[in-house]
Amino acid sequence: MYAWIWRHLPGPIALRIALATLLVLAVLALLMFVVFPWAEPKLPFNHVTTG
Amino acid sequence: MPESPTEVIPRIEDEPEHGLYGGHGEYGDEDDPYYDHDYDHDEELDADEQPAPDVPADGPVRKTVRTVGELFITAGLVMLLFVIYEVYVTDWISAGKQADAAAELNKEWGSNTVGGDQQRSAHYSLADGQGFAKLYIPTFGPDYKFTIVEGTTDADLEIGPGHYKGTALPGQQGNFAVAGHRVGKGAPFNDLDLLNSCDAIVIETQTDWFVYRMLPKQDEIAGWAEGKGKAAKCATNKVQPLGAPYDKTVGQEIVLPTQGAVIAPVPYGQPPSAGQQAALLTLTTCHPQFSAKERLIVHAVLSRQIPKAQLKAGETPQELKER
Incomplete structure:
Protein backbone atom coordinates (compact mmCIF):
# COMPACT_ATOMS: atom_id res chain seq x y z
CA MET A 1 0.00 0.00 0.00
CA TYR A 2 2.61 2.52 1.11
CA ALA A 3 5.05 1.26 -1.51
CA TRP A 4 2.35 1.62 -4.14
CA ILE A 5 1.73 5.24 -3.10
CA TRP A 6 5.45 5.94 -3.16
CA ARG A 7 5.81 4.53 -6.66
CA HIS A 8 2.94 6.67 -7.91
CA LEU A 9 4.33 9.94 -6.59
CA PRO A 10 5.77 11.87 -9.52
CA GLY A 11 9.10 13.59 -9.86
CA PRO A 12 12.58 13.22 -8.41
CA ILE A 13 13.31 11.95 -4.93
CA ALA A 14 13.22 15.38 -3.25
CA LEU A 15 9.80 16.17 -4.71
CA ARG A 16 8.55 12.76 -3.70
CA ILE A 17 9.66 13.29 -0.10
CA ALA A 18 7.95 16.69 -0.06
CA LEU A 19 4.74 15.22 -1.51
CA ALA A 20 4.78 12.31 0.92
CA THR A 21 5.22 14.72 3.87
CA LEU A 22 2.31 16.79 2.58
CA LEU A 23 0.15 13.68 2.32
CA VAL A 24 1.00 12.66 5.90
CA LEU A 25 0.20 16.16 7.21
CA ALA A 26 -3.09 16.22 5.32
CA VAL A 27 -4.12 12.88 6.83
CA LEU A 28 -3.08 14.10 10.31
CA ALA A 29 -5.15 17.28 9.96
CA LEU A 30 -8.14 15.31 8.73
CA LEU A 31 -7.92 12.99 11.75
CA MET A 32 -7.31 15.70 14.35
CA PHE A 33 -9.86 18.25 13.21
CA VAL A 34 -12.58 16.19 11.56
CA VAL A 35 -12.55 12.49 12.40
CA PHE A 36 -11.58 12.56 16.10
CA PRO A 37 -13.94 15.39 17.13
CA TRP A 38 -16.71 13.47 15.42
CA ALA A 39 -15.83 10.12 16.96
CA GLU A 40 -15.03 11.30 20.47
CA PRO A 41 -18.56 11.75 21.90
CA LYS A 42 -19.39 8.26 20.65
CA LEU A 43 -16.54 6.66 22.61
CA PRO A 44 -16.81 5.92 26.32
CA PHE A 45 -13.68 7.71 27.56
CA ASN A 46 -14.61 11.12 28.82
CA HIS A 47 -18.16 11.39 30.12
CA VAL A 48 -18.26 13.42 33.30
CA THR A 49 -21.89 14.12 34.17
CA THR A 50 -24.31 12.06 36.22
CA GLY A 51 -28.00 11.36 35.80
CA MET B 1 20.28 -13.21 -17.28
CA PRO B 2 20.26 -13.61 -21.01
CA GLU B 3 17.26 -11.35 -21.70
CA SER B 4 18.87 -8.32 -20.10
CA PRO B 5 19.19 -5.53 -22.62
CA THR B 6 22.72 -4.35 -23.12
CA GLU B 7 21.99 -0.72 -22.26
CA VAL B 8 21.27 -1.75 -18.69
CA ILE B 9 24.89 -2.62 -17.94
CA PRO B 10 26.05 0.89 -16.98
CA ARG B 11 23.09 1.23 -14.66
CA ILE B 12 24.03 -1.81 -12.70
CA GLU B 13 27.07 0.11 -11.50
CA ASP B 14 24.71 2.67 -10.01
CA GLU B 15 22.61 0.07 -8.29
CA PRO B 16 24.05 0.16 -4.72
CA GLU B 17 23.87 3.93 -4.52
CA HIS B 18 20.42 3.92 -6.03
CA GLY B 19 19.26 1.51 -3.36
CA LEU B 20 20.64 3.65 -0.54
CA TYR B 21 18.37 6.50 -1.49
CA GLY B 22 15.41 4.28 -0.86
CA GLY B 23 14.28 4.38 -4.47
CA HIS B 24 13.08 1.17 -5.97
CA GLY B 25 15.44 -0.77 -3.81
CA GLU B 26 13.69 0.21 -0.57
CA TYR B 27 11.40 -2.76 -0.59
CA GLY B 28 13.56 -5.15 -2.52
CA ASP B 29 10.95 -7.84 -2.85
CA GLU B 30 8.39 -5.50 -4.36
CA ASP B 31 10.42 -4.45 -7.28
CA ASP B 32 9.78 -7.23 -9.68
CA PRO B 33 7.49 -6.27 -12.53
CA TYR B 34 4.78 -8.75 -11.48
CA TYR B 35 4.02 -6.88 -8.30
CA ASP B 36 1.70 -4.45 -9.92
CA HIS B 37 -0.01 -4.65 -13.26
CA ASP B 38 0.15 -0.94 -13.89
CA TYR B 39 3.80 -0.89 -13.12
CA ASP B 40 5.41 1.38 -15.68
CA HIS B 41 8.18 -0.14 -17.67
CA ASP B 42 10.10 3.05 -18.14
CA GLU B 43 13.77 2.58 -18.72
CA GLU B 44 14.64 3.73 -15.21
CA LEU B 45 13.14 0.62 -13.72
CA ASP B 46 14.87 -1.93 -15.87
CA ALA B 47 17.75 -2.24 -13.46
CA ASP B 48 15.40 -3.71 -10.91
CA GLU B 49 13.91 -6.30 -13.15
CA GLN B 50 16.08 -9.10 -11.81
CA PRO B 51 15.06 -10.26 -8.32
CA ALA B 52 17.71 -11.94 -6.27
CA PRO B 53 17.48 -15.66 -6.96
CA ASP B 54 16.46 -16.64 -3.38
CA VAL B 55 13.67 -14.04 -3.06
CA PRO B 56 10.38 -15.58 -4.18
CA ALA B 57 8.24 -13.58 -6.56
CA ASP B 58 5.27 -11.67 -5.21
CA GLY B 59 2.17 -13.74 -5.56
CA PRO B 60 -1.32 -12.54 -4.68
CA VAL B 61 -1.05 -14.12 -1.22
CA ARG B 62 2.13 -12.25 -0.43
CA LYS B 63 0.62 -8.99 -1.61
CA THR B 64 -2.55 -9.51 0.43
CA VAL B 65 -0.63 -10.37 3.60
CA ARG B 66 1.56 -7.31 3.20
CA THR B 67 -1.40 -4.99 2.64
CA VAL B 68 -3.30 -6.40 5.62
CA GLY B 69 -0.19 -5.96 7.78
CA GLU B 70 0.18 -2.38 6.66
CA LEU B 71 -3.47 -1.72 7.46
CA PHE B 72 -3.02 -3.12 10.98
CA ILE B 73 0.01 -0.92 11.58
CA THR B 74 -1.96 2.05 10.29
CA ALA B 75 -4.87 1.27 12.60
CA GLY B 76 -2.47 1.10 15.54
CA LEU B 77 -0.99 4.47 14.63
CA VAL B 78 -4.46 6.01 14.33
CA MET B 79 -5.34 4.78 17.84
CA LEU B 80 -2.12 6.21 19.20
CA LEU B 81 -2.94 9.50 17.50
CA PHE B 82 -6.38 9.45 19.10
CA VAL B 83 -4.78 9.30 22.54
CA ILE B 84 -2.56 12.24 21.61
CA TYR B 85 -5.65 14.09 20.41
CA GLU B 86 -7.62 13.32 23.57
CA VAL B 87 -4.86 14.24 26.00
CA TYR B 88 -3.05 17.12 24.27
CA VAL B 89 -4.88 18.50 21.25
CA THR B 90 -8.21 18.96 23.06
CA ASP B 91 -6.30 20.71 25.87
CA TRP B 92 -4.94 23.13 23.36
CA ILE B 93 -8.32 23.77 21.72
CA SER B 94 -10.06 24.19 25.09
CA ALA B 95 -7.40 26.56 26.42
CA GLY B 96 -8.40 29.06 23.74
CA LYS B 97 -12.12 28.69 24.46
CA GLN B 98 -11.56 28.98 28.22
CA ALA B 99 -9.49 32.15 27.71
CA ASP B 100 -12.26 33.64 25.55
CA ALA B 101 -14.91 32.83 28.18
CA ALA B 102 -12.76 34.34 30.95
CA THR B 113 -20.61 48.02 38.00
CA VAL B 114 -22.69 46.84 40.87
CA GLY B 115 -24.46 49.62 42.72
CA GLY B 116 -25.35 49.65 46.42
CA ASP B 117 -28.78 48.15 45.94
CA GLN B 118 -27.77 45.24 43.81
CA GLN B 119 -25.28 43.98 46.36
CA ARG B 120 -28.09 42.30 48.22
CA SER B 121 -28.83 39.79 45.54
Whole structure:
Protein backbone atom coordinates (compact mmCIF):
# COMPACT_ATOMS: atom_id res chain seq x y z
CA MET A 1 0.00 0.00 0.00
CA TYR A 2 2.61 2.52 1.11
CA ALA A 3 5.05 1.26 -1.51
CA TRP A 4 2.35 1.62 -4.14
CA ILE A 5 1.73 5.24 -3.10
CA TRP A 6 5.45 5.94 -3.16
CA ARG A 7 5.81 4.53 -6.66
CA HIS A 8 2.94 6.67 -7.91
CA LEU A 9 4.33 9.94 -6.59
CA PRO A 10 5.77 11.87 -9.52
CA GLY A 11 9.10 13.59 -9.86
CA PRO A 12 12.58 13.22 -8.41
CA ILE A 13 13.31 11.95 -4.93
CA ALA A 14 13.22 15.38 -3.25
CA LEU A 15 9.80 16.17 -4.71
CA ARG A 16 8.55 12.76 -3.70
CA ILE A 17 9.66 13.29 -0.10
CA ALA A 18 7.95 16.69 -0.06
CA LEU A 19 4.74 15.22 -1.51
CA ALA A 20 4.78 12.31 0.92
CA THR A 21 5.22 14.72 3.87
CA LEU A 22 2.31 16.79 2.58
CA LEU A 23 0.15 13.68 2.32
CA VAL A 24 1.00 12.66 5.90
CA LEU A 25 0.20 16.16 7.21
CA ALA A 26 -3.09 16.22 5.32
CA VAL A 27 -4.12 12.88 6.83
CA LEU A 28 -3.08 14.10 10.31
CA ALA A 29 -5.15 17.28 9.96
CA LEU A 30 -8.14 15.31 8.73
CA LEU A 31 -7.92 12.99 11.75
CA MET A 32 -7.31 15.70 14.35
CA PHE A 33 -9.86 18.25 13.21
CA VAL A 34 -12.58 16.19 11.56
CA VAL A 35 -12.55 12.49 12.40
CA PHE A 36 -11.58 12.56 16.10
CA PRO A 37 -13.94 15.39 17.13
CA TRP A 38 -16.71 13.47 15.42
CA ALA A 39 -15.83 10.12 16.96
CA GLU A 40 -15.03 11.30 20.47
CA PRO A 41 -18.56 11.75 21.90
CA LYS A 42 -19.39 8.26 20.65
CA LEU A 43 -16.54 6.66 22.61
CA PRO A 44 -16.81 5.92 26.32
CA PHE A 45 -13.68 7.71 27.56
CA ASN A 46 -14.61 11.12 28.82
CA HIS A 47 -18.16 11.39 30.12
CA VAL A 48 -18.26 13.42 33.30
CA THR A 49 -21.89 14.12 34.17
CA THR A 50 -24.31 12.06 36.22
CA GLY A 51 -28.00 11.36 35.80
CA MET B 1 20.28 -13.21 -17.28
CA PRO B 2 20.26 -13.61 -21.01
CA GLU B 3 17.26 -11.35 -21.70
CA SER B 4 18.87 -8.32 -20.10
CA PRO B 5 19.19 -5.53 -22.62
CA THR B 6 22.72 -4.35 -23.12
CA GLU B 7 21.99 -0.72 -22.26
CA VAL B 8 21.27 -1.75 -18.69
CA ILE B 9 24.89 -2.62 -17.94
CA PRO B 10 26.05 0.89 -16.98
CA ARG B 11 23.09 1.23 -14.66
CA ILE B 12 24.03 -1.81 -12.70
CA GLU B 13 27.07 0.11 -11.50
CA ASP B 14 24.71 2.67 -10.01
CA GLU B 15 22.61 0.07 -8.29
CA PRO B 16 24.05 0.16 -4.72
CA GLU B 17 23.87 3.93 -4.52
CA HIS B 18 20.42 3.92 -6.03
CA GLY B 19 19.26 1.51 -3.36
CA LEU B 20 20.64 3.65 -0.54
CA TYR B 21 18.37 6.50 -1.49
CA GLY B 22 15.41 4.28 -0.86
CA GLY B 23 14.28 4.38 -4.47
CA HIS B 24 13.08 1.17 -5.97
CA GLY B 25 15.44 -0.77 -3.81
CA GLU B 26 13.69 0.21 -0.57
CA TYR B 27 11.40 -2.76 -0.59
CA GLY B 28 13.56 -5.15 -2.52
CA ASP B 29 10.95 -7.84 -2.85
CA GLU B 30 8.39 -5.50 -4.36
CA ASP B 31 10.42 -4.45 -7.28
CA ASP B 32 9.78 -7.23 -9.68
CA PRO B 33 7.49 -6.27 -12.53
CA TYR B 34 4.78 -8.75 -11.48
CA TYR B 35 4.02 -6.88 -8.30
CA ASP B 36 1.70 -4.45 -9.92
CA HIS B 37 -0.01 -4.65 -13.26
CA ASP B 38 0.15 -0.94 -13.89
CA TYR B 39 3.80 -0.89 -13.12
CA ASP B 40 5.41 1.38 -15.68
CA HIS B 41 8.18 -0.14 -17.67
CA ASP B 42 10.10 3.05 -18.14
CA GLU B 43 13.77 2.58 -18.72
CA GLU B 44 14.64 3.73 -15.21
CA LEU B 45 13.14 0.62 -13.72
CA ASP B 46 14.87 -1.93 -15.87
CA ALA B 47 17.75 -2.24 -13.46
CA ASP B 48 15.40 -3.71 -10.91
CA GLU B 49 13.91 -6.30 -13.15
CA GLN B 50 16.08 -9.10 -11.81
CA PRO B 51 15.06 -10.26 -8.32
CA ALA B 52 17.71 -11.94 -6.27
CA PRO B 53 17.48 -15.66 -6.96
CA ASP B 54 16.46 -16.64 -3.38
CA VAL B 55 13.67 -14.04 -3.06
CA PRO B 56 10.38 -15.58 -4.18
CA ALA B 57 8.24 -13.58 -6.56
CA ASP B 58 5.27 -11.67 -5.21
CA GLY B 59 2.17 -13.74 -5.56
CA PRO B 60 -1.32 -12.54 -4.68
CA VAL B 61 -1.05 -14.12 -1.22
CA ARG B 62 2.13 -12.25 -0.43
CA LYS B 63 0.62 -8.99 -1.61
CA THR B 64 -2.55 -9.51 0.43
CA VAL B 65 -0.63 -10.37 3.60
CA ARG B 66 1.56 -7.31 3.20
CA THR B 67 -1.40 -4.99 2.64
CA VAL B 68 -3.30 -6.40 5.62
CA GLY B 69 -0.19 -5.96 7.78
CA GLU B 70 0.18 -2.38 6.66
CA LEU B 71 -3.47 -1.72 7.46
CA PHE B 72 -3.02 -3.12 10.98
CA ILE B 73 0.01 -0.92 11.58
CA THR B 74 -1.96 2.05 10.29
CA ALA B 75 -4.87 1.27 12.60
CA GLY B 76 -2.47 1.10 15.54
CA LEU B 77 -0.99 4.47 14.63
CA VAL B 78 -4.46 6.01 14.33
CA MET B 79 -5.34 4.78 17.84
CA LEU B 80 -2.12 6.21 19.20
CA LEU B 81 -2.94 9.50 17.50
CA PHE B 82 -6.38 9.45 19.10
CA VAL B 83 -4.78 9.30 22.54
CA ILE B 84 -2.56 12.24 21.61
CA TYR B 85 -5.65 14.09 20.41
CA GLU B 86 -7.62 13.32 23.57
CA VAL B 87 -4.86 14.24 26.00
CA TYR B 88 -3.05 17.12 24.27
CA VAL B 89 -4.88 18.50 21.25
CA THR B 90 -8.21 18.96 23.06
CA ASP B 91 -6.30 20.71 25.87
CA TRP B 92 -4.94 23.13 23.36
CA ILE B 93 -8.32 23.77 21.72
CA SER B 94 -10.06 24.19 25.09
CA ALA B 95 -7.40 26.56 26.42
CA GLY B 96 -8.40 29.06 23.74
CA LYS B 97 -12.12 28.69 24.46
CA GLN B 98 -11.56 28.98 28.22
CA ALA B 99 -9.49 32.15 27.71
CA ASP B 100 -12.26 33.64 25.55
CA ALA B 101 -14.91 32.83 28.18
CA ALA B 102 -12.76 34.34 30.95
CA ALA B 103 -12.11 37.50 28.94
CA GLU B 104 -15.82 37.89 28.21
CA LEU B 105 -16.72 37.42 31.88
CA ASN B 106 -14.10 39.94 33.01
CA LYS B 107 -15.48 42.42 30.50
CA GLU B 108 -19.01 41.86 31.74
CA TRP B 109 -18.00 42.24 35.39
CA GLY B 110 -15.97 45.32 34.61
CA SER B 111 -18.57 47.14 32.53
CA ASN B 112 -21.52 46.33 34.72
CA THR B 113 -20.61 48.02 38.00
CA VAL B 114 -22.69 46.84 40.87
CA GLY B 115 -24.46 49.62 42.72
CA GLY B 116 -25.35 49.65 46.42
CA ASP B 117 -28.78 48.15 45.94
CA GLN B 118 -27.77 45.24 43.81
CA GLN B 119 -25.28 43.98 46.36
CA ARG B 120 -28.09 42.30 48.22
CA SER B 121 -28.83 39.79 45.54
CA ALA B 122 -26.30 38.61 43.03
CA HIS B 123 -27.46 38.79 39.45
CA TYR B 124 -26.30 36.20 37.01
CA SER B 125 -26.76 36.36 33.32
CA LEU B 126 -27.03 32.66 32.60
CA ALA B 127 -26.69 31.78 28.94
CA ASP B 128 -25.58 28.38 27.70
CA GLY B 129 -21.84 28.17 27.31
CA GLN B 130 -21.31 31.60 28.90
CA GLY B 131 -19.17 32.07 31.98
CA PHE B 132 -20.83 33.38 35.13
CA ALA B 133 -18.43 32.52 37.98
CA LYS B 134 -14.82 31.57 38.60
CA LEU B 135 -13.52 28.51 40.39
CA TYR B 136 -10.34 28.41 42.48
CA ILE B 137 -8.96 25.40 44.31
CA PRO B 138 -5.96 26.74 46.29
CA THR B 139 -4.73 23.19 47.04
CA PHE B 140 -4.01 22.78 43.33
CA GLY B 141 -1.81 25.87 43.25
CA PRO B 142 -2.17 29.62 42.85
CA ASP B 143 -2.65 29.34 39.09
CA TYR B 144 -5.62 26.99 39.37
CA LYS B 145 -8.45 29.13 38.06
CA PHE B 146 -11.32 28.25 35.74
CA THR B 147 -14.32 30.12 34.46
CA ILE B 148 -17.49 28.11 35.10
CA VAL B 149 -19.98 28.14 32.22
CA GLU B 150 -23.71 27.43 32.24
CA GLY B 151 -24.70 23.97 31.00
CA THR B 152 -23.14 20.53 30.85
CA THR B 153 -23.36 19.59 27.16
CA ASP B 154 -20.18 18.48 25.37
CA ALA B 155 -19.87 21.94 23.82
CA ASP B 156 -20.19 23.65 27.22
CA LEU B 157 -17.69 21.37 28.93
CA GLU B 158 -15.17 21.96 26.16
CA ILE B 159 -14.99 25.57 27.36
CA GLY B 160 -14.61 24.79 31.05
CA PRO B 161 -16.35 23.31 34.09
CA GLY B 162 -20.11 23.44 33.53
CA HIS B 163 -22.95 24.21 35.94
CA TYR B 164 -25.77 21.66 35.94
CA LYS B 165 -28.78 23.65 34.80
CA GLY B 166 -31.45 24.05 37.42
CA THR B 167 -29.21 23.32 40.39
CA ALA B 168 -28.53 26.06 42.93
CA LEU B 169 -26.28 29.01 42.14
CA PRO B 170 -23.16 29.94 44.14
CA GLY B 171 -23.97 30.66 47.77
CA GLN B 172 -27.63 29.63 47.47
CA GLN B 173 -29.21 26.93 49.59
CA GLY B 174 -29.39 23.66 47.74
CA ASN B 175 -26.67 22.08 45.65
CA PHE B 176 -24.45 24.11 43.31
CA ALA B 177 -23.35 21.27 41.01
CA VAL B 178 -20.50 21.53 38.50
CA ALA B 179 -19.15 18.95 36.04
CA GLY B 180 -15.69 19.02 34.52
CA HIS B 181 -13.37 16.94 32.36
CA ARG B 182 -10.69 14.84 33.96
CA VAL B 183 -8.66 14.08 30.84
CA GLY B 184 -8.07 16.56 28.03
CA LYS B 185 -10.27 19.59 27.30
CA GLY B 186 -8.28 21.56 29.86
CA ALA B 187 -8.80 18.72 32.39
CA PRO B 188 -10.06 21.04 35.15
CA PHE B 189 -10.85 18.11 37.46
CA ASN B 190 -7.80 15.98 36.67
CA ASP B 191 -6.65 15.88 40.31
CA LEU B 192 -10.06 15.90 41.98
CA ASP B 193 -9.24 12.61 43.72
CA LEU B 194 -6.32 14.32 45.51
CA LEU B 195 -8.59 16.81 47.25
CA ASN B 196 -8.88 16.20 51.00
CA SER B 197 -11.59 17.01 53.49
CA CYS B 198 -11.60 20.66 54.64
CA ASP B 199 -9.73 21.82 51.51
CA ALA B 200 -11.12 25.09 50.25
CA ILE B 201 -12.99 25.38 46.96
CA VAL B 202 -13.49 29.06 46.24
CA ILE B 203 -16.13 30.46 43.89
CA GLU B 204 -15.95 34.06 42.73
CA THR B 205 -19.03 35.81 41.37
CA GLN B 206 -19.49 39.38 40.32
CA THR B 207 -20.46 40.44 43.84
CA ASP B 208 -19.07 37.87 46.26
CA TRP B 209 -16.49 35.28 47.14
CA PHE B 210 -17.87 31.97 48.39
CA VAL B 211 -15.55 29.64 50.24
CA TYR B 212 -16.75 26.04 50.27
CA ARG B 213 -14.91 23.33 52.18
CA MET B 214 -14.86 19.66 51.31
CA LEU B 215 -16.93 17.56 53.71
CA PRO B 216 -15.41 14.70 55.77
CA LYS B 217 -14.81 11.53 53.80
CA GLN B 218 -16.75 8.36 54.63
CA ASP B 219 -13.92 6.76 56.61
CA GLU B 220 -13.19 9.95 58.55
CA ILE B 221 -16.71 10.56 59.87
CA ALA B 222 -16.62 8.04 62.73
CA GLY B 223 -13.68 9.57 64.57
CA TRP B 224 -14.07 13.09 63.20
CA ALA B 225 -14.01 15.05 66.49
CA GLU B 226 -10.82 13.33 67.70
CA GLY B 227 -9.24 12.69 64.32
CA LYS B 228 -9.13 14.73 61.14
CA GLY B 229 -11.53 17.27 62.68
CA LYS B 230 -8.68 18.58 64.83
CA ALA B 231 -6.57 19.57 61.87
CA ALA B 232 -6.17 23.34 61.65
CA LYS B 233 -8.10 23.73 58.39
CA CYS B 234 -11.06 21.80 59.77
CA ALA B 235 -11.16 23.13 63.32
CA THR B 236 -10.86 26.84 62.53
CA ASN B 237 -13.50 26.59 59.83
CA LYS B 238 -15.78 24.30 61.86
CA VAL B 239 -16.06 21.68 59.15
CA GLN B 240 -17.96 18.67 60.43
CA PRO B 241 -20.32 15.97 59.19
CA LEU B 242 -23.65 17.59 58.39
CA GLY B 243 -25.93 15.08 60.09
CA ALA B 244 -29.46 14.14 59.01
CA PRO B 245 -30.77 14.48 56.37
CA TYR B 246 -27.28 14.80 54.93
CA ASP B 247 -25.90 11.57 56.43
CA LYS B 248 -25.14 10.19 52.99
CA THR B 249 -23.42 13.36 51.81
CA VAL B 250 -19.73 12.65 52.32
CA GLY B 251 -16.71 14.51 51.01
CA GLN B 252 -15.80 12.05 48.29
CA GLU B 253 -17.72 9.25 46.67
CA ILE B 254 -17.58 7.12 43.56
CA VAL B 255 -20.92 6.40 41.97
CA LEU B 256 -22.44 4.97 38.82
CA PRO B 257 -23.14 7.36 35.95
CA THR B 258 -26.87 6.83 36.49
CA GLN B 259 -26.87 8.14 40.06
CA GLY B 260 -28.18 11.63 39.38
CA ALA B 261 -29.18 11.93 43.06
CA VAL B 262 -25.68 13.19 43.92
CA ILE B 263 -26.59 16.61 42.52
CA ALA B 264 -29.99 16.77 44.26
CA PRO B 265 -30.43 19.56 46.85
CA VAL B 266 -30.03 16.86 49.50
CA PRO B 267 -28.05 14.02 47.91
CA TYR B 268 -30.04 10.76 48.16
CA GLY B 269 -32.56 12.41 50.50
CA GLN B 270 -35.76 14.37 50.66
CA PRO B 271 -35.04 18.09 50.95
CA PRO B 272 -36.24 19.72 54.17
CA SER B 273 -38.44 22.75 53.85
CA ALA B 274 -36.96 25.61 51.89
CA GLY B 275 -34.79 27.79 54.09
CA GLN B 276 -33.54 24.75 56.03
CA GLN B 277 -31.19 23.43 53.37
CA ALA B 278 -27.44 23.63 53.54
CA ALA B 279 -25.55 25.39 50.75
CA LEU B 280 -23.65 22.57 49.10
CA LEU B 281 -21.19 22.47 46.23
CA THR B 282 -20.82 19.26 44.21
CA LEU B 283 -18.13 18.59 41.64
CA THR B 284 -18.46 15.62 39.25
CA THR B 285 -15.98 14.08 36.84
CA CYS B 286 -15.25 10.71 35.26
CA HIS B 287 -13.65 7.82 37.10
CA PRO B 288 -11.30 6.07 36.75
CA GLN B 289 -9.25 8.27 34.46
CA PHE B 290 -9.75 7.46 30.75
CA SER B 291 -12.98 5.64 31.58
CA ALA B 292 -16.66 6.48 31.70
CA LYS B 293 -17.49 3.52 33.93
CA GLU B 294 -18.06 5.52 37.11
CA ARG B 295 -18.14 9.09 38.37
CA LEU B 296 -15.98 10.72 41.01
CA ILE B 297 -18.02 13.08 43.18
CA VAL B 298 -16.77 15.70 45.66
CA HIS B 299 -19.21 17.37 48.04
CA ALA B 300 -18.39 20.59 49.87
CA VAL B 301 -20.34 22.90 52.13
CA LEU B 302 -20.39 26.70 52.22
CA SER B 303 -18.10 27.90 54.97
CA ARG B 304 -17.72 31.61 54.39
CA GLN B 305 -19.17 34.32 52.17
CA ILE B 306 -17.21 37.51 51.62
CA PRO B 307 -18.98 40.33 49.77
CA LYS B 308 -16.53 42.03 47.45
CA ALA B 309 -17.68 45.37 48.84
CA GLN B 310 -15.94 44.44 52.10
CA LEU B 311 -12.61 43.94 50.41
CA LYS B 312 -10.26 46.53 49.04
CA ALA B 313 -9.98 46.74 45.29
CA GLY B 314 -7.94 43.80 44.04
CA GLU B 315 -7.92 42.12 47.45
CA THR B 316 -8.69 38.39 47.51
CA PRO B 317 -9.82 36.18 50.40
CA GLN B 318 -7.04 34.71 52.54
CA GLU B 319 -8.27 31.19 51.67
CA LEU B 320 -6.73 31.56 48.21
CA LYS B 321 -3.29 31.41 49.84
CA GLU B 322 -3.94 28.05 51.52
CA ARG B 323 -2.02 25.06 50.26
